[in-house]
Amino acid sequence: MKMRSFIVIALTLMLRVIPVKAGPEAGDSCSAGTDDKALAACRQAVAERPDHLPLLRQFARALIDNGQFDEAAGIQARIVRLAPRDWAANYAYAGTLGFIRRYDEALSPILRALESRPKHVPTLQSAALIYTHIGRNAEARAFTERAAALGSIVAMYDMVRYYTQGLDVRKSDAEAFRWTRRAAENGHVFAMWRMVEIYLEGEFGQAPDDAEAEAWAARHRAAAAVRR
Numbered sequence: 001m002k003m004r005s006f007i008v009i010a011l012t013l014m015l016r017v018i019p020v021k022a023g024p025e026a027g028d029s030c031s032a033g034t035d036d037k038a039l040a041a042c043r044q045a046v047a048e049r050p051d052h053l054p055l056l057r058q059f060a061r062a063l064i065d066n067g068q069f070d071e072a073a074g075i076q077a078r079i080v081r082l083a084p085r086d087w088a089a090n091y092a093y094a095g096t097l098g099f100i101r102r103y104d105e106a107l108s109p110i111l112r113a114l115e116s117r118p119k120h121v122p123t124l125q126s127a128a129l130i131y132t133h134i135g136r137n138a139e140a141r142a143f144t145e146r147a148a149a150l151g152s153i154v155a156m157y158d159m160v161r162y163y164t165q166g167l168d169v170r171k172s173d174a175e176a177f178r179w180t181r182r183a184a185e186n187g188h189v190f191a192m193w194r195m196v197e198i199y200l201e202g203e204f205g206q207a208p209d210d211a212e213a214e215a216w217a218a219r220h221r222a223a224a225a226v227r228r
Contacts, residue, residue, distance in 0.1 A: 030058045039066060046075070051082060060092070069100045080109060087116035091123060094130070103133045121152045128158070137168040148179075156183035157191045177204035184216070189227065192220040 030042040042059040049055055056079050063072035076093035083089050090113040097106035110127045117123055124147040131140035141162050147155035156179055162169050163176040177198065183191035198206055199213035 030055055030062065038062065053079060053082060064096065069096055072096055073100065084112065085116060087113050094126060098130055103130050106130050119150055121147045121150050121155070125152065125155060141168045153183050153186045153188040156186060157188050173204040177206060180204070187223065189220065189223045192216055192223060196220060
């Protein structure tokens with residue numbers, strides 16, 4: 001998968017991860033509908049109560065559902081100003097900015113989110129993705145490795161790319177193989193398949209080994225069957 005496609009998918013997931021919890025008062029003023037009438041009602045409600053956080057959150061969600069990301073980012077910026085240490089507000093704001101390719105602006109909110117939850121793996125991975133897209137590979141690798149240390153198999157396999165491409169590190173077949181194997185041993189299905197290819201073709205400095213390739217193929221089949 002190309003890196004641009006991967007980043008878009010990951011940031012799209014960021015947009016969906018934070019549920020909106022609005023009280024009855026906010027819900028009565030700003031419905032979850034995405035038609036023009038519903039959005040107009042939300043705008044009017046927000047204009048009348050510009051500092052009402054539950055209402056602002058619901059309006060931002062409605063805008064995102066309606067594909068109006070720039071306006072949603074503006075509302076989320078207001079939310080962050082009102083609640084600067086709120087993890088969910090910063091995380092959602094960073095996700096919206098990332099989705100509309102305003103990566104430089106996404107840095108501040110994602111780092112504020114990490115201040116609140118420094119061991120939250122999706123936040124670490126989101127920070128790595130944002131840094132990757134603006135070409136700051138040292139920070140991207142550091143956040144990826146932190147996520148891997150916390151048990152993320154996705155981050156473990158992401159580490160392979162740094163060593164195969166020499167991003168902020170010296171290219172190393174040994175390290176690329178170590179991270180591939182670590183991800184595979186911890187359940188990353190595609191990493192299991194890469195282990196098959198590595199032993200069939202003798203990649204990453206490994207000698208071809210049909211027995212190892214078949215063992216990993218069996219593990220891959222079993223893991224893939226569970227996911228179906």
